[in-house]
Amino acid sequence: MDTALERQGSGLIREADILIIGGGLSGTMLAAQLLRLPGRRKVLIVEPRSELGRGEAYSAVELGHTLNGNAARMSVDPDNADDLTQWLTAFIEAGGWPESDQQHVPISELFPPRGIFGLYVQQRLAEARELGTQNGSTAEHVRGEAVDLRLADDAVMVTLADGQVLRGGFAVLATGMFPAARTPQTESSGLNAAALDPWDVAAMRQLDPQATVLIIGSGLTMVDAVVSLEQAGHRGPIEVFSRHGLLPHVRRQPPAWQDFLAEDHSLRSPRQLMRALREQCRQAQAQGIDWQAPLDTVRAHIGRLWNQASDVQRRQFVRHVRPWWESHHHRSPPLSAELVARLHGEGRLRIQAASFKGLVESAEEALGIRICRRGEAGTTVVQGAALINSSGIEYDWRRVARPLPQQLLARGLIQPGPLALGIAARADGAVLDAEGNPADRLFAMGPPLRGMWWESTAVTDVASQAKALAGRLAELQVLASG
Ligand SMILES: Cc1cc2nc3c(=O)[nH]c(=O)nc-3n(C[C@H](O)[C@H](O)[C@H](O)COP(=O)(O)OP(=O)(O)OC[C@H]3O[C@@H](n4cnc5c(N)ncnc54)[C@H](O)[C@@H]3O)c2cc1C
Numbered sequence: 001m002d003t004a005l006e007r008q009g010s011g012l013i014r015e016a017d018i019l020i021i022g023g024g025l026s027g028t029m030l031a032a033q034l035l036r037l038p039g040r041r042k043v044l045i046v047e048p049r050s051e052l053g054r055g056e057a058y059s060a061v062e063l064g065h066t067l068n069g070n071a072a073r074m075s076v077d078p079d080n081a082d083d084l085t086q087w088l089t090a091f092i093e094a095g096g097w098p099e100s101d102q103q104h105v106p107i108s109e110l111f112p113p114r115g116i117f118g119l120y121v122q123q124r125l126a127e128a129r130e131l132g133t134q135n136g137s138t139a140e141h142v143r144g145e146a147v148d149l150r151l152a153d154d155a156v157m158v159t160l161a162d163g164q165v166l167r168g169g170f171a172v173l174a175t176g177m178f179p180a181a182r183t184p185q186t187e188s189s190g191l192n193a194a195a196l197d198p199w200d201v202a203a204m205r206q207l208d209p210q211a212t213v214l215i216i217g218s219g220l221t222m223v224d225a226v227v228s229l230e231q232a233g234h235r236g237p238i239e240v241f242s243r244h245g246l247l248p249h250v251r252r253q254p255p256a257w258q259d260f261l262a263e264d265h266s267l268r269s270p271r272q273l274m275r276a277l278r279e280q281c282r283q284a285q286a287q288g289i290d291w292q293a294p295l296d297t298v299r300a301h302i303g304r305l306w307n308q309a310s311d312v313q314r315r316q317f318v319r320h321v322r323p324w325w326e327s328h329h330h331r332s333p334p335l336s337a338e339l340v341a342r343l344h345g346e347g348r349l350r351i352q353a354a355s356f357k358g359l360v361e362s363a364e365e366a367l368g369i370r371i372c373r374r375g376e377a378g379t380t381v382v383q384g385a386a387l388i389n390s391s392g393i394e395y396d397w398r399r400v401a402r403p404l405p406q407q408l409l410a411r412g413l414i415q416p417g418p419l420a421l422g423i424a425a426r427a428d429g430a431v432l433d434a435e436g437n438p439a440d441r442l443f444a445m446g447p448p449l450r451g452m453w454w455e456s457t458a459v460t461d462v463a464s465q466a467k468a469l470a471g472r473l474a475e476l477q478v479l480a481s482g
Pocket of ligand 1: 046066
């Protein structure tokens with residue numbers, strides 16, 4: 001498709017072969033993969049942020065906000081597991097991240113700050129752009145928010161908030177994760193207005209260092225929030241509330257373990273999986289091997305197991321296994337985990353199994369939340385000086401108050417994924433419309449496919465999806481032009 005700018009009504013129409021909506025890790029990696037493939041293509045990446053490749057995760061400016069896996073596990077190149085280690089070696093040699101010296105571990109074992117990982121992603125895009133120019137391929141950042149999308153027989157039309165219209169042969173939803181679930185009760189009680197951003201160290205510096213801080217949620221975002229508080233000089237009590245009261249385990253570097261699921265395709269139900277996994281962990285521990293070794297082998301199979309499972313089995317997993325999976329699989333980087341353990345040991349950080357029920361009116365300078373402790377019928381009010389909401393992500397697009405998800409649903413172009421997690425799609429990423437028909441021109445990748453694969457968010461998930469989807473789109477482009 002030729003580059004063309006024309007006017008239609010008040011909207012400016014720009015044309016491209018492929019429109020990528022969202023320029024975080026997913027959209028940027030997809031663009032990089034597309035640029036590397038033979039053939040000529042023009043890609044437009046719609047992203048409101050000033051920089052591509054960062055999204056929320058890799059916009060982090062605090063060095064203590066690190067990846068939750070070491071460099072050897074976080075390559076964005078599915079064909080080269082050492083890609084990040086190689087890039088990081090050159091980056092450190094050139095004087096970047098001087099603080100890494102203090103850790104005295106090989107570069108492959110470092111847990112890079114997420115902001116530095118963002119630079120790596122950007123450099124890989126820059127290199128792909130250079131390669132792309134040899135084929136006449138380009139990837140351009142269009143700043144703005146996509147607010148609507150329509151499908152025609154031969155094109156996809158995307159409208160941006162400023163009225164601009166983009167027309168592409170194909171479009172990909174790479175819109176990432178939407179902020180924490182808000183029940184109507186918490187919405188009306190202004191939780192998000194009252195809460196501090198878990199990553200905003202500057203805002204935390206405004207707090208009285210001895211103030212009591214309340215944190216809702218006990219996953220990796222809570223860990224980041226504790227790092228932020230520490231960096232901001234906070235030394236007061238931290239009260240953490242989460243439904244199950246589980247803290248993430250620390251990530252160690254376990255040795256390889258036999259891929260027991262590769263040999264046993266009969267395992268289907270969450271109960272069978274957990275039984276087999278516990279047995280493997282017992283065997284490992286009996287040999288003096290870390291339980292993390294067998295657990296890590298499950299990761300490669302989780303998408304297949306989830307995808308094959310019935311909704312009943314998926315519900316069982318979410319209800320009974322998810323809290324355990326979250327705290328054991330989504331593990332904390334060692335330095336952050338050390339900090340949390342130290343504060344816990346000193347009694348400064350307390351974790352309680354309790355559900356958040358809403359904000360309560362409090363005197364000025366104070367803040368109250370109503371919680372229900374696990375096993376108790378009534379609620380209790382807890383007071384603090386500040387509140388941090390680290391309770392997760394809204395995966396149900398029907399509840400996401402953004403124009404694009406709402407418009408896609410209203411137009412019947414998408415339908416909720418299994419258990420209303422993200423949106424439904426075919427294995428190649430083609431989204432399913434309200435009737436269940438796969439779109440010819442509309443695809444999705446990354447967190448929107450949570451319901452299809454359960455794990456569809458981490459660096460390695462996104463990197464392998466980007467490669468597969470780029471190949472598929474290039475194939476479709478050839479078919480469409482022939
Ligand atoms: C704080 C945090 C830390 C993480 N740490 C790790 C980690 O250590 N290791 C790991 O493996 N994974 C980690 N993840 C998970 C994963 O790597 C990220 O979620 C990853 O960024 C997913 O990339 P994405 O591009 O799909 O989503 P995002 O990074 O969320 O990017 C989506 C982008 O889409 C844009 N967008 C959304 N809607 C529109 C629209 N309508 N129009 C235009 N643009 C739109 C947004 O502005 C955003 O920039 C982390 C995630 C978070 C949030």
